[in-house]
Amino acid sequence: MEEVSDMRAEDRRMRFDRVRHGLRVLFRNPLAAVGTILVVTQVLIALVAPMLLPHGPNDMDYTSVLSGPSFRHPFGTDELGRDILSRLVAGAQLSLSVGVASVVLAALVGVPLGLVAGYAGGILDEVFMRILDSIIALPPLVLALTIAAVLGTGLVNTTIAIALVSAPAFARLVRGQVLSLKHNDYVMAAYSMGAPVRVILFRHILPNAINPVIVQASLAIGFSVITESSLSFIGLGAQPPQSTWGSMVQVGFQYLELQPSFALAPATAIFLAVLGFIMLGEGLRQILDPMARSRG
Amino acid sequence: MMDRRNLLRFMAAGPVIGLVASPLRAQAPATIKRGGTLTVAIFADPITFDPHLTGNVQGRTASQAIHDTLFTVDDKGRLAPRLAESWEFSDGGKVLTVKLRSGIKFHDGTVFDAAAVKYNIDRIRDPKTGSIREGELRALDRLEVVDATTLRFVLKYPFAAFAFPLTDVAGAIGSPTAMEKSGKDYGLRPVGTGPFKLVEYQKDTRTVLEKNPDYWQSGQPYLDRVILRPIPTDSTRLAELRSGGVQMAEALPLQDISRLRQTQNLVVSEQPGFRWEYFGFNLRDEHPGRSKAFRQAFQWGIDREALHKIAYFGTGSIGFDGILPGSPFFDADYKPFKRDVEKAKRLIGESGISTPIVIKGPLQPDPVKQRAAQIFQANAAEIGVKVEIEQVDSAGYRTLLQSGQMPMDLQGWWGYRPDPDQYLAILLQSGGSYAKFHGYANPEMDKLIGAQREAQSEAERKAIFRKISELMNEDAVYVPWHYSSDFKGLHPSVKGFVHTPSGITAFETIHLG
Numbered sequence: 066m067e068e069v070s071d072m073r074a075e076d077r078r079m080r081f082d083r084v085r086h087g088l089r090v091l092f093r094n095p096l097a098a099v100g101t102i103l104v105v106t107q108v109l110i111a112l113v114a115p116m117l118l119p120h121g122p123n124d125m126d127y128t129s130v131l132s133g134p135s136f137r138h139p140f141g142t143d144e145l146g147r148d149i150l151s152r153l154v155a156g157a158q159l160s161l162s163v164g165v166a167s168v169v170l171a172a173l174v175g176v177p178l179g180l181v182a183g184y185a186g187g188i189l190d191e192v193f194m195r196i197l198d199s200i201i202a203l204p205p206l207v208l209a210l211t212i213a214a215v216l217g218t219g220l221v222n223t224t225i226a227i228a229l230v231s232a233p234a235f236a237r238l239v240r241g242q243v244l245s246l247k248h249n250d251y252v253m254a255a256y257s258m259g260a261p262v263r264v265i266l267f268r269h270i271l272p273n274a275i276n277p278v279i280v281q282a283s284l285a286i287g288f289s290v291i292t293e294s295s296l297s298f299i300g301l302g303a304q305p306p307q308s309t310w311g312s313m314v315q316v317g318f319q320y321l322e323l324q325p326s327f328a329l330a331p332a333t334a335i336f337l338a339v340l341g342f343i344m345l346g347e348g349l350r351q352i353l354d355p356m357a358r359s360r361g
Numbered sequence: 362m363m364d365r366r367n368l369l370r371f372m373a374a375g376p377v378i379g380l381v382a383s384p385l386r387a388q389a390p391a392t393i394k395r396g397g398t399l400t401v402a403i404f405a406d407p408i409t410f411d412p413h414l415t416g417n418v419q420g421r422t423a424s425q426a427i428h429d430t431l432f433t434v435d436d437k438g439r440l441a442p443r444l445a446e447s448w449e450f451s452d453g454g455k456v457l458t459v460k461l462r463s464g465i466k467f468h469d470g471t472v473f474d475a476a477a478v479k480y481n482i483d484r485i486r487d488p489k490t491g492s493i494r495e496g497e498l499r500a501l502d503r504l505e506v507v508d509a510t511t512l513r514f515v516l517k518y519p520f521a522a523f524a525f526p527l528t529d530v531a532g533a534i535g536s537p538t539a540m541e542k543s544g545k546d547y548g549l550r551p552v553g554t555g556p557f558k559l560v561e562y563q564k565d566t567r568t569v570l571e572k573n574p575d576y577w578q579s580g581q582p583y584l585d586r587v588i589l590r591p592i593p594t595d596s597t598r599l600a601e602l603r604s605g606g607v608q609m610a611e612a613l614p615l616q617d618i619s620r621l622r623q624t625q626n627l628v629v630s631e632q633p634g635f636r637w638e639y640f641g642f643n644l645r646d647e648h649p650g651r652s653k654a655f656r657q658a659f660q661w662g663i664d665r666e667a668l669h670k671i672a673y674f675g676t677g678s679i680g681f682d683g684i685l686p687g688s689p690f691f692d693a694d695y696k697p698f699k700r701d702v703e704k705a706k707r708l709i710g711e712s713g714i715s716t717p718i719v720i721k722g723p724l725q726p727d728p729v730k731q732r733a734a735q736i737f738q739a740n741a742a743e744i745g746v747k748v749e750i751e752q753v754d755s756a757g758y759r760t761l762l763q764s765g766q767m768p769m770d771l772q773g774w775w776g777y778r779p780d781p782d783q784y785l786a787i788l789l790q791s792g793g794s795y796a797k798f799h800g801y802a803n804p805e806m807d808k809l810i811g812a813q814r815e816a817q818s819e820a821e822r823k824a825i826f827r828k829i830s831e832l833m834n835e836d837a838v839y840v841p842w843h844y845s846s847d848f849k850g851l852h853p854s855v856k857g858f859v860h861t862p863s864g865i866t867a868f869e870t871i872h873l874g
Contacts, residue, residue: 125739127667131616144616144732145671218752300726300752305735319728322596323616 090352097348100283103341107334111157120148122155123306131324140330143313144320152308153330159309161338163224163302164289168282170228175235176278180266182236183243194240197233205230209292213301220293220309223302227289238281242274276353283346287339294335310335394874398586399855401866402598402610406565406591411548412533413485413492418611418776421530422865423589426570427468428533428553431459431478432524434779434861438689440524444473444534444554446510454519454817461510465577467536468552475506480537497526497783519815521822522780529778529863556582556869565591576869583857583872599850602627608852608873611864615674615729618848628851632860634687635777635847637680639839640737641770644800648768649720649746655712656837660698662705662744663737665842672733677845682830683788684781686844687862689819690826697834705744718746722771723753723761729845734771762798770799773839777862781826786810789833801838 092098115122120138126146133141140149182193200208209230216222246252247270255269294311296302303309310331317328403419412424432448435441442448448459465473482504485492500520505513516523526532539552551559554577557570568589572582590607592598595614602610603626613621613629622629640659642650649655665679681698684691709718720741724734738748750771753761761767775784787793790810791802809832813825833839847864857870 123739125736127671130671144728145735300754304752305724305731305750306738316728316731319595319614320616323620 091348094348094352096344097352100341100343100345100348103337104345107157107338107341108161110154111161114154115151115158118148118151118154120151122151122308123147124151131320131327133324134326140326141324143324143327144316149313149327149330152313153310153334156308156310156313156331157334157338159220159303159307160290160293160311160335163220163227163293163309164286164338164342167224167227167289167293168231168285170224171231171285172235172278172282174228175232176239176271178232179236179239179241180243180271180274183240184247184262184266184270190240193236197236200230200233201237205288206292206295209296210299210301213296218301218304220303220307223293223296226296227292230292231285231289234281234285235278238277239274242277243270246270246273277350280346280350280353283342283349287342287346290335290338290342310338393583393857393872395583395872396585397873398588399584399609399868399871399873400588400590400607402592402601402607403589404591404593404598404612407568407589408564409548410551410559410562412530412535412551412553413481413490413494414548415530416493418864419589419591421863423559423568423570424530424533424551425555425865426557426587426868427551427555427559428530428535429555430529431527431532431534434525434528434863438687438779438862440528440779443528444478444532448524450521454521454815455516457514457516457523458507459512459514461512462577463510465554466575467539467554468558468573469536469539471536471538473534473554474509475512476509477537478512478534479504479506480540481534484540485531494526494531496787497531518811521814521816522782525778525780525783529865557587567591570868578869582869584868587868602850602852605852608855609858609866610850611847611866613848613850615676615848618674618676621850626853628853628855630849630851630858630860631676632847632849632862632864633677634685634691634844634862635677635864636774636845637683637685637841638733638843638845639683639770639773639841641773641799641839642837643765643768643770643798644838645765649712649714649718650769650799650838652712652714653837654708655714655718656840657835658705658708658712658744658746659741659840660834660837661701661708663740663840663842664700665698666700667736667740668733668842671736672729673843673845676848677843680841680844682833682841683775683785683839684826684830685777685862687777688779688781690781690823692823692827695827695830697831702743709744709746716745719749720746720768721749721751722769723751723758723767724771725753725755725758727772730772733842737771763794765798765800767798774845777864779863782810782813785826785829788839789829796838799838801836803832803836806832806836 091101124147126142128146129142130146131142131144132138135141138148138150140153143149143152178193182190209226212226212229213223216225252265252269255265293302293309294314297309297311298315303312313331314328317331320327405417405419407415407420407423408417409415409420410424410427412428415421415424429444431443431445433441433443444462445459446462448457450457461475461478467473482498484490485494486498500516500518500523502515502517505515507513514523534554535547536552539550540547543550549562556573556576558573560571561567561569570587572585576582592601598610599614599617601607618629621627642656644650669675669679678686681695686693722734724730734750738750741748758772762770778784788795789806790796791807796802806829809825809829813822813829816822816825849860851858854873855871856874857872859867859870
């Protein structure tokens with residue numbers, strides 16, 4: 066009994082060490098460090114702040130409309146007298162959720178496609194890749210706009226649209242990895258031992274191909290946040306009274322002269338979020354890249 | 362604020378009075394500076410200058426600078442002469458005889474006469490023209506040319522307000538010779554009798570109008586040129602006005618009005634009664650609007666005060682029907698509703714609609730309506746109705762409205778028309794297009810619409826219009842909430858401007874200093 070619990074404690078300690086080691090590596094890279102701090106801060110704000118703020122994001126106060134920053138409203142109020150800080154935080158939840166959800170969805174679609182195409186090769190690979198090429202050939206924002214317009218307005222459809230636009234990048238990336246990995250000895254060994262394709266793909270190849278996917282995911286979240294903002298800016302994304310950063314910029318833009326913080330606050334939030342995710346992605350790339358690691 | 366507006370009207374009246382009263386006329390030329398170019402920032406491109414095809418205010422404005430209309434509306438909202446010199450109803454309101462001015466020529470030198478008017482009216486009524494004004498003349502049975510300057514409009518039924526559409530583009534007269542010659546291209550080569558001629562048109566960039574030196578109203582126009590520049594962005598239009606790039610700007614952003622009124626170097630002109638707003642419901646069985654109690658709940662449940670203050674930034678006024686301030690039929694004391702959330706809740710309870718009640722409302726990206734819709738949404742939530750706002754583009758909105766499948770209309774509004782019949786029949790009469798879109802038909806209402814058309818005196822019509830308003834509010838297919846104003850910004854050098862409730866500017870009375 067005692068031995069078992071000892072082993073568990075040992076296991077926990079090792080895991081803790083690994084996390085600590087990972088964080089140390091992460092924070093040794095300045096890009097990754099700043100990126101992580103930015104992202105973690107924003108996520109924490111999105112999760113915790115709504116409980117602390119005195120005003121609800123949809124509470125209207127007709128007596129103070131488009132008022133400037135004050136102690137009561139640090140970023141002022143919007144055109145319906147709603148607290149901009151509260152809406153900014155509520156917007157953080159939605160904007161970041163759409164960003165993460167669309168990238169997870171894109172990875173779920175793109176990664177298996179890339180695995181299958183790369184492993185199977187031949188005609189299947191050709192067909193898959195030409196379809197993806199044709200998607201990549203279109204400007205991503207225009208494509209997202211078209212898909213969102215066809216699916217209809219709303220954040221769920223926006224998420225799907227962004228995911229569909231982002232998926233080909235994941236598929237291409239994974240396919241490239243699979244092509245170089247599938248002739249490795251351990252894959253051949255698994256194959257010769259009669260392991261089913263499913264096992265070879267997900268047990269043997271995927272874990273070794275995952276690093277660039279993580280980097281791509283972080284970069285893609287930055288793109289997603291921007292795209293969601295753009296779609297909400299033209300009215301396809303968030304629907305009133307929902308607030309996302311993009312929709313806040315869209316409305317606040319009309320009152321730029323009267324109440325500048327209305328548009329500037331969410332615009333800054335978009336900037337910081339995208340910066341955070343891109344720096345994190347770039348940092349992770351440097352850390353996870355075997356070539357770079359050997360140099361360090 | 363009122364002072365400046367009245368002053369503006371007074372200044373505007375100057376040249377107009379000058380034409381009629383000779384003692385004043387002698388003084389007028391000394392104060393009026395001739396020549397110069399007026400550049401106007403407009404909200405949208407005019408698109409066509411064919412008065413019978415144009416749709417937007419910009420197109421109607423430009424068409425009417427080029428073409429004169431048969432009638433016009435005076436400052437009391439009553440019919441006044443223009444190309445028509447005098448008119449008379451006979452046969453119990455079924456025949457309208459019109460005497461035209463003589464000696465007027467089109468820009469191409471051809472003569473304006475009764476035959477030309479008949480050609481234009483026939484053109485509107487010809488389905489091949491595809492004119493959206495055809496409906497405005499539906500009461501017309503036939504048009505007879507009596508002599509060169511006399512016309513007889515014979516109507517299908519007595520219709521007191523028949524001539525009012527002829528104060529706008531439906532009554533704008535173009536040269537039949539030019540219409541024959543240009544065919545479908547007439548919209549780009551318009552020839553009228555108006556104070557200005559079209560000399561240059563670049564879509565979405567600029568429209569240049571040049572003075573007609575032979576204009577029949579002596580002395581007018583004062584300007585040499587009018588340049589119309591479409592600038593869709595509110596802040597850019599305003600910036601152009603401030604920097605002096607334009608001397609006049611239409612559709613000033615409402616949130617800036619109170620601040621602009623403090624500004625020294627520009628004049629804010631306000632014209633109340635520009636349009637009225639409503640929230641509309643679909644009465645068909647699959648929508649909550651099928652219940653009269655449900656619809657009536659909003660008459661008591663919406664916060665008109667907040668809508669007025671927030672959606673319109675306190676401009677214009679709260680409204681309770683479709684009769685605009687400035688109309689001879691308007692009654693400022695008609696205020697049947699006061700916000701009463703408890704009463705509204707009770708009506709929702711009586712509606713028999715199973716809870717939770719959810720209703721979808723499409724919304725175009727119009728800032729005023731975005732504000733209004735979100736206040737409506739909050740008001741509705743207080744009485745237990747969830748409104749799901751769905752943002753759509755204007756084409757999608759129209760398609761949905763016309764299909765008769767729009768659960769509720771958050772966007773409802775009608776622009777000024779000189780006679781309320783011009784839109785109330787469309788909205789309320791069982792054959793009217795908007796009545797059909799909303800699934801509304803009430804024989805009682807049809808009777809009232811017919812009665813006001815037959816009524817001979819203004820007082821009689823006013824009494825019937827009140828009954829129409831009362832029944833409209835009882836049925837609550839449209840829940841009216843506001844009368845809005847039109848705002849134009851002027852450089853102080855712009856004189857002689859008359860702000861009409863239609864929002865259409867007559868450039869011939871304007872002069873620079």
